[in-house]
Amino acid sequence: MWPFSNAYPEVRVSDIQDEYDYIIVGGGTAGCVLANRLSAIPRTTVLLVERGPLADSWASRVPLFSSDFASNGSRTQLRTTEHQPETGHSYELLNGSALGGSTRVNQMIYTRGLKAEYDMWKASGCPGWGWNDVKASFLKSEKCLDAGADSDVHGTLGVCFRLTLCCFVFTKVLVRTIDACEDIGLPKVDDVNSPTHPAIGCGLLHFTRDQNQHRHSTYRAFLPKDLALSRRQNLHIVTNAIVEKVQIEKHSDKLVARGIDLVSRSGKEMKSVAARKEIILCAGPFGSPHILMLSGVGPADHLKEHGIAVVKDLPAVGSNLEDHFGVSIAYRVPMAHSLVALEKRPWIFFIELFRYLFYGTGMLLAPVLQLAIFASTLLLDHQGLPQKGNANVLPDIEIMPMAYDSGNSTNFDKSTGVYSFLNVLLRPKSKGTVRLSSSDPNAALRIDPRYLSNPADWAPLRASLRLTLRIADGMRKHGYALDNMQVPQGEDDESLDNFIRRRNRTAYHYSSTCRMAPKEDASGGGGVVDPQLKVFGVEGLRVADSSVFTWVLGAHLQAPTVCVAERCAEMVVEERSMKE
Ligand SMILES: Cc1cc2nc3c(=O)[nH]c(=O)nc-3n(C[C@H](O)[C@H](O)[C@H](O)COP(=O)(O)OP(=O)(O)OC[C@H]3O[C@@H](n4cnc5c(N)ncnc54)[C@H](O)[C@@H]3O)c2cc1C
Incomplete structure (x- = not known):
């Protein structure tokens, strides 16, 4: 109990190790899920890097105070687009920027999308993403609090995401x-x-609120203090740090993601960290394509325009933005x-x-x-x-x-x-685009x-x-x-x-800027990631967040994003057990 209780175990930039097994970039909706699942693997070290703060005040848990229109802006980032020709004005695109990401500011609505929509993803060339493939991943993270919830429809035993009918x-x-x-x-x-x-x-509608009627963000659900403390030896959570790029090395005919460069938000501390196994981008529909482009992965002409050396020409990075x-x-x-x-x-x-x-x-x-x-x-x-x-x-x-x-x-x-x-x-x-205005990572x-x-x-x-x-x-x-x-x-x-x-x-349902689709898929200039969420042509690099949706689902996106992260964790674990 305060003042004797431990604080949330955040690691400072200066204390980050030189190397981890997995590096997760972005501690938002998907990032928190992955940090939980991967750090549960025995003898595995994980680094989670989040641009925003922990910001865990009482008000941040009260649903209305923390929702987008009532939040004071400290946890959300405003982005103004260029004027849209059809409507004549620009738009503020909010997203959460704190541990838990957009689940810290969203309306907490929980909808999964229809069975047929996942089956359509699968039919479009994404094996492993049909309803029968994803259903268990939804159930796994749910703990439905409603009396008499049908356990075939809702997870009732999952320890993570609390769910309640309005x-x-x-x-x-x-x-x-x-x-x-x-x-x-x-x-x-x-x-x-x-x-x-x-x-x-x-x-x-269902909402992600806990039994105390607090907002149940993925931070509270997947990385609560007790869990973060119990795994502090192998899970390092760094907040207020921005990942600027992924270091990608060329080895004979292969491109391999080796590590990341990050800088503290104050700009005072910098660090390069290596990944022994994989780097997983979970920086959201704007952050993930941003980091890829800064790392030289994206539409070649666009990268050259900004003086960025092209590592891998992938035209679909930052393309196909749907909302x-x-x-x-x-x-x-x-x-x-x-x-x-x-x-x-x-x-x-x-x-x-x-x-x-x-x-x-x-x-x-x-x-x-x-x-x-x-x-x-x-x-x-x-x-x-x-x-x-x-x-x-x-x-x-x-x-x-x-x-x-x-x-x-x-x-x-x-x-x-x-x-x-x-x-x-x-x-x-x-469909729209996300593009760089400069090679400076701080530029809008x-x-x-x-x-x-x-x-x-x-x-x-x-x-x-x-x-x-x-x-x-x-x-x-x-x-x-x-x-x-x-x-x-x-x-x-x-x-x-x-x-x-x-x-x-x-x-606020932006998606598909790193879409999962066959590489040569004619619509949308190909995919960015394959059905295993691996970036085409770069080993050791995956993307797992709302940016990988093949196309935007007819649903509110937090539950499908959690499902993507759950699937990604399952794939990583499965692949690892096959190798060991
Ligand atoms: C205002 C609002 C209301 C919404 N309401 C609902 C709702 O009620 N129900 C619903 O289902 N969906 C809702 N959504 C949508 C849903 O919340 C998002 O689609 C989903 O949470 C996105 O998850 P994500 O993991 O892709 O991205 P995010 O949750 O946004 O996570 C990305 C994280 O990456 C971090 N990051 C970005 N760049 C970097 C970098 N370079 N270095 C380090 N960290 C970085 C960000 O700070 C952020 O925390 C809402 C969204 C908003 C913005």
Whole structure:
């Protein structure tokens, strides 16, 4: 007990050893999982390097305080893209920069994606990534806290990721939303994570919160203090240190990743560290391609433009950036039905603080999004109403009803409560790029998502907006008063397109910048990693994070990212046992 308890065992740059078996770059969502799994291998040393701090305060565990829009920015990094031609403005792309990465600031929603989506990855040339291959990896890391959870669907014994179904906050408006969905043929689904659930419908979401209703980031789940202390001899965790490049050596006709160069965030300490076995990049969808390019692995012309010696020409590094793009329709609702109340009525904040502290309920659980509506726009008529059709068709939109304005600004009129529907494109055809602006590792990246650049992305968004308007009609029919706040002027294509250009944002689901695909895959200029997550042409180097998704899944990405890390750990262990 304080003051006698041990602090979290962080290692300073000056104390890093010269050599480890495995070096994990980026202690984010995936990095924490891998550090846990690899350091469990007997007689194995692991170095985990994270750019951000530990930052483990009480507030960082309270779901609402730590969520993106309420965080003070110390744990998140803002990145502004170039102006997007289709919308005329730039975007702030947030991500977490602390041990646990984006799971320290995200909305904690846990969705795995559909069985069919993994089977499609596999069919595209990625053996080992079909649903039957990945299912066990999902279950392994889950400990579902819900009473009576189906153990065939959810892991209930896993020691790591705590999972719980949301408990309703703002009940009235959510129940009316579900009623309206059911009326028009979007059934309520009991568990959107069950592989047998209908792909189309609406359902409550699971969240990664622990039994104390604290945010359960991958840092808390996979590298809690007790575990980090018990493995301090063989697992060295370094925070506030930036990996600048991977040293890759040429041996006759082979390229081999030998080690990394890192520098402390203060810039005062530098270190080169060697890897006896492997280096695994887990620096996320921006960090991993950044490090590869600085190391001479990437599109040759682009590297030469910045004076970087080309070690391996891999055009797909930093290409194929995909993201879930969203358009928000907003309504005015009573103040008590919205999170706006916390900002405008200070006494409500204190009541909610009390509820959270003593009962573990209420608005501090961050009930921004509790319900998801999945639909296929192929099955919507011209008014946006669902029609009966092929039951196997996959949803291409997710409508996210939120107790806040999900538009592109926090600076909206807060004189009443706000309830909005973020219409998110789950299978975007537009692809962007992550490129260097300079060979200086500290220089900002040029991130260009090219939102809506593919004309095929407009029709599903228009259909989704029409569906949202029908859901709102239905809620009114059920007696729930929704006053228009930000709605399209009309339902013709032109009015909807104007609205799409004006009220849009990212859903923060960036992926595929180091995609796993066959090397010569025609679409997207080939892959960066093979199905074993190994970088093509460079031995001893893997990437395991959300950047390797073959394409962005129609899901929230933290659970699939944890699954990628679990699979990577399994592959490393398996390969090692074959060699020994
Ligand atoms: C605001 C927000 C809300 C979200 N909400 C949800 C949600 O509710 N549910 C959901 O499923 N998904 C959500 N997501 C998406 C999801 O959290 C991410 O897709 C996922 O966590 C990404 O994991 P990752 O391991 O790829 O990257 P990250 O978790 O971002 O980890 C990358 C880590 O690498 C570190 N790093 C980068 N470069 C370097 C370097 N050079 N040297 C050392 N370290 C480095 C970073 O600091 C970071 O900690 C959200 C994302 C955001 C940003």
